[in-house]
Amino acid sequence: MIERSEGIEDAPVVTLSDERGLVTTSTSPATRAHEAAGAPPGPVSGGRPLAWLLVLAGALGLAASAILTLEKIRLLENPDYQPSCNINPIISCGSVMRTPQASAFGFPNPFLGIAGFSAVIVIGVALLAGAAFRRWFWLGLQAGVVLGAVFVHWLIDQTLYHIGAVCPYCMLVWAATIPVFWYTTLHNVQRGVIPVPGTWRPAVRAVARHHWLVPLAWYVLIALLILNRFWYYWRTLL
Template identity: 40%
Template sequence: MAESHSEVLDTDDEDLDPDLTRPAPQSWRARNAIEMIVSGVVGLFTSFVLSIEAWRLASNPGLQLACDVNSVISCTTVANTWQARVLGFPNAFLGILFESVVLAISVAILSGVHFPRWYMLGVQALYTIGLAFALWLFFESYFVIHALCPWCLLITLTTTLVWAGLTRMNVRDSVIPAPPGARWFVASGNDWIITIAFLFILAMLIFVRYGITLLR
C-alpha cells in the first residue's frame, strides 16, 4: 500500500541534518545578527539623510537636492509628494524608529540574548509592516510618481535584508511555526536564493521601465 503523505514527510525529515533543524547555535545567531546590524546601520544612516533633506525642503521649497540626476532619478520629485509624508511628517522619521529598534535587538542577539517568543513575534510583525510600507513606497514611485529616489531605493534594499534576516532567525528558532524542512532550508542558507531573486526582480522592473534613461 502507498505510504501516506505524513509518512513521506516523516521519512524526509529523518534524512535532514539534525543540527540544522534544531534551534540555532549562538555562532549562527551571531553571524545572522551581524548581517542585520550592517543592513540596519546603512538603513539608519539613509533615514537620517532623508530626514535632513526633508528639513531642508521644508525650509526652502524651491530647493533642488544633490541627488537629483535627471527626471527619473530625482529625490526632490519624490520628497515633494504626499506619499513622502503619509502620516503628516517625513517617512524618514519612521525609518529612524524601525532601524533603531532592529539595531538594538540585533546587538542584543549578538551578545547572546534570547528574547521570549511573544517579543520576537511582535518584532516580526512590526518589521513586516515596515517592509510592506517600503515596498508600497517603491511601487508608488514606480507606477504613480514616475520618479525614483536613490536613498529610498537603498532603504527598500536594507529593509528587505533586515526582514529576511529576522525571518530567518525566527523560523530557525521556531518562533514562527515551521516544519523541520523549513528550518533546514534557512539554516542551510537557501533562503538567500529567494531574497536575491526578489531584489533582482525589483531591479529588473526598474531597468525594463527606464533602461538607459537612468544614466542620462
C-alpha cells in the same frame, strides 16, 4: 527521591529517582504545550550572523533615513533647494519628496526609518552581547519587519507607477529592509518561534541552505522592474 526545580514559566519540573538509580523526568504542562506546538519553551537567542546583519542593515537604513530627513528639512526651508540625490529626471529625490506619498502618515516617512532602524540596531547589539528573548519579543519583531516590508513595497509601487521617479536614498532603505525581513522570518521559523507543520521542515531546511537566493532574487526583480518602467529613458543613454 523527588527533586523539584522551577522550570519554564515558573511551573515545577519533577525528577523521580528510585532505588535502582533510574531517573524519569516529568515536564510541566506549559512546557509540554510549547513542545507540542513546536514553539520554544524559553528565551531564544539570535546567533551572531543574524545579530551582525541587524546591526549592519540597520545602520545602512538609519543613515539613509537620516540623510533623507536632512534633505527634507532643507527642502522645507527652501522650496527651490535641489537635493544632493537629484541626478536626472528619473533618479530624483526632490521629485519624490514633494509628493503626498512622502508623508504617508502626516509626517515625513524617514522619521519611521529613523525609529525603526534604530530599534533594529539595538536588538542586533543586544544579540551580540548574548541576549536571548522570549517568544513574544520575537513575534513583536516579526510584526514590525512585516509591516516595514509591506510599507516599503507600497512605496516601491508608488514610486514606479504613480510618482514616476526613484530616490537613491529610498532605495537604500529598500535594500536594508529586505534582508532584515527575510532573515528575521527565517530565524523565527527555524527556531520554532513561528511554528510550521512537520511536513514543511524539509522545505525549511532546503531554503535555509540556500538562504541567500531569496534576497538576491528579490533585488534582481526590483532592479528589473525599475529597468522596465523607465526603459524609455534608459535607452536614450545607450
